[in-house]
Amino acid sequence: MTTDAATALAARTRAFVREVVIPAEPGWGETLGADVLDELRAAARDAGVYAPHAPVAFGGLGLPLTDWSPVFQEAGYSPIGPAVLNCMAPDEGNMRLLEKVATPEQQERWLRPLVAGSIRxxxxxxxxxxxxxxxxxxxxxxxxxxxxxxxxxxxxxxxxxxxxxxxxxxxxxxxxxxxxxxxxxxxxxxxxxxxxxxxxxxxxxxxxxxxxxxxxxxxxxxxxxxxxxxxxxQGFRYAQVRLGPARLTHCMRWLGLARRSFDIALDRANARELFGSPLADLGVAQALLADSAIDLETADALIDKAARVLETDPRAGAALSSIAKVHCSEAVWRVIDRAVQLCGGDGVSSGLPLIQYLNEVRPFRIYDGSSETHRWVIARRAARARAREVAAGEPRRDEVS
Ligand SMILES: Cc1cc2nc3c(=O)[nH]c(=O)nc-3n(C[C@H](O)[C@H](O)[C@H](O)COP(=O)(O)OP(=O)(O)OC[C@H]3O[C@@H](n4cnc5c(N)ncnc54)[C@H](O)[C@@H]3O)c2cc1C
Missing domain, CATH: 2.40.110.10 (Butyryl-CoA Dehydrogenase, subunit A, domain 2)
Known part of the structure; x- marks a missing residue:
């Protein structure tokens, strides 16, 4: 459940990304110039959407973690959106770590210019x-x-x-x-x-x-x-302060890009006539679209729950963020890959940005903990928690009668 302030900010971000950021996206194989980024950031400040997550005292909008997801997803609808709003990796995770752990002097030296966008x-x-x-x-x-x-x-x-x-x-x-x-x-x-x-x-x-x-x-x-x-x-302990939320914010941003890909797939499925009907009316294509809608919703719900628990119980929240990370990193890949498939040859051409998006999200199954590392930890945690319950008197449920 997001607050009214977050809903309003997400709506502003949505409009800003569509009206200002998407028209400025670099083409295939090009990079965003520093001058253009500076201009876009100035426009983001004017629109009241810059640095949504960063503390107000350091120039951000001070949104609580529980409200980041809808805003970050709107930013992530463009691959350059998070950079424009200065909520991209690795700076956003480092800002949070500095906010939570750094001394006031360290915050002045590093956090303030980082939020201002004058350093990376x-x-x-x-x-x-x-x-x-x-x-x-x-x-x-x-x-x-x-x-x-x-x-x-x-x-x-x-x-x-x-x-x-x-x-x-x-x-x-x-x-x-x-x-x-x-x-x-x-x-x-x-x-x-x-x-x-x-x-x-x-x-x-x-x-x-x-x-x-x-x-x-x-x-x-x-x-x-x-x-x-x-x-x-205490470095490993502080790494968790950074990693729990940083994993989730990657999920949020990439989920935004998966939503963009889904929109591309829906537009194509509605417009393309095949075998006497729109692609969107053909059952096998509908299965691809339905599975993507399911992936988007489950990823969104998992992120939301993990963010809420992280704020109240960091240990349980870190465990949930690990589950959310595995699901989201694999779900966004599937959604974009299905969009590629539904767009046929255009899906793998430079005429659409989908292959570029697929390249952007593929490493997410490796960094911030690979899917295999997380699955190993998730399984161990579940088995140990159950063993503790049984040791405390809960009957075993596997006994053969
Ligand atoms: C685009 C990108 C950006 C990155 N940015 C940063 C950064 O800013 N800072 C930074 O410090 N690092 C960064 N990394 C590094 C990233 O965190 C590591 O690549 C990641 O932790 C995996 O380490 P590794 O590459 O050494 O692979 P390895 O540790 O050799 O793991 C290889 C594979 O082993 C398997 N595996 C791992 N654990 C288990 C297990 N328990 N059971 C079974 N199989 C398992 C997985 O399939 C895994 O992919 C980045 C990586 C990429 C690709």
Missing amino acids: SSFAMTEPHPGAGSDPDALATTARRVEGGWAIDGEKRFISGAEGAGFAIVMARTEAEGDFEAGATMLLTPLDAPGITIGPSIRTIEAAIAGGHPHVRFDGVFVPDAEVLGDPG
């Missing part, structure tokens, strides 16, 4: 094999204690946005010290700090995120104590 950011976790990927415990990058701070050594890869970003939040392994446990620590660093090398680039199939997904090397990169994010050793 990265989140650096994944490493070349055998380092951190699906298994964060394999984290190999280290931060060792030095006079006045920490020195980071290691290599990251697939670091979205790193080319041209102002700063990164880096996950590094740290030793126990004083009151602080050994574990992972998050450190804030400008990406032009001495000892940082960006590259080589990695070519991937999608294009919506500015700044690529390159390797980033750290050779003794100094980070002062004041730029540790939260407490040393």
